[in-house]
Amino acid sequence: MGEIQNRTEMILDKLKEKGHRITPQRLVILRTLVESQNHPSVEDIFAKVRVHFPTTSLATVYKTISVIKELGEVLELEFSGHNRYDGHKPYPHPHLLCVKCKKIVDPELSSLAPLTQELVSDTGYRILSHRLDFYGICPKCQN
Amino acid sequence: MGEIQNRTEMILDKLKEKGHRITPQRLVILRTLVESQNHPSVEDIFAKVRVHFPTTSLATVYKTISVIKELGEVLELEFSGHNRYDGHKPYPHPHLLCVKCKKIVDPELSSLAPLTQELVSDTGYRILSHRLDFYGICPKCQN
């Protein structure tokens, strides 16, 4: 149990190892990233930190995300004017986005392995990572 | 033959139909989008138009892309600070990017249909589009 706590501790250790310091703001930002299931935006994270530390600046949020990104512990989903972050599963995986309510979920796709296999066989590429985003309308928003 | 010309004509007709006007700048922007195999950025397109019309502004490029996007004749690939455009195949399709030589190819993936099917069955979403980018190293760059 405490998988999220363990992951948080692990990242904190990594931070210390690299000579980074653990500030109260960073702790909240890190926890928000690790606990969030819904791929928060910078503004989302900013809002959450502000609850506990009202003087926190956006710059600090950006800087902290940047540090955690260097550790490979958060996945950045690039969108033109609104990046989202996944600190829960910081490795490439498929996303399913509802274009109406903007929710993002992680579907389980057993067919992904065969697809990647086909890609490798057909092209001879060595695959390093991927970005698989599906856009649609979730069951709730279909009404 | 003349597939690209045909597509260009078709889009021009669509533009006229909707009450848009065909200006020389728009013609060059449109041709660049339709002919490009390399998913050009706004700056790429801007540079090409400038060759023929040195007074063209970036705003015009953005506005024209926006209009063509409304017609559904260009695909926008969102990156945080550098969108790319595909006016050659303006519908969602997988991309395979070599991280070394930056080449982009369009792989044929017969496994994509079953994967989408699995997604629909599992989640109940109505899928509207997708973005599938694979990052890897092409055969040539593996040496």
Added chain:
DNA sequence: CTGTTTGCAAATTTTTTGCAACCTA
């Protein structure tokens, strides 16, 4: 002619950077 488009500049939006004061280790 009429109304759309252009091109310039200013405004927006997201993210980055510089730096003095501050705080963690």
Added chain:
DNA sequence: TAGGTTGCAAAAAATTTGCAAACAG
């Protein structure tokens, strides 16, 4: 105490918008 971090403001970078002059139909 030393040096990384914060928070403010200014700077970048990409895109959008307002508007008068230009131009397509």
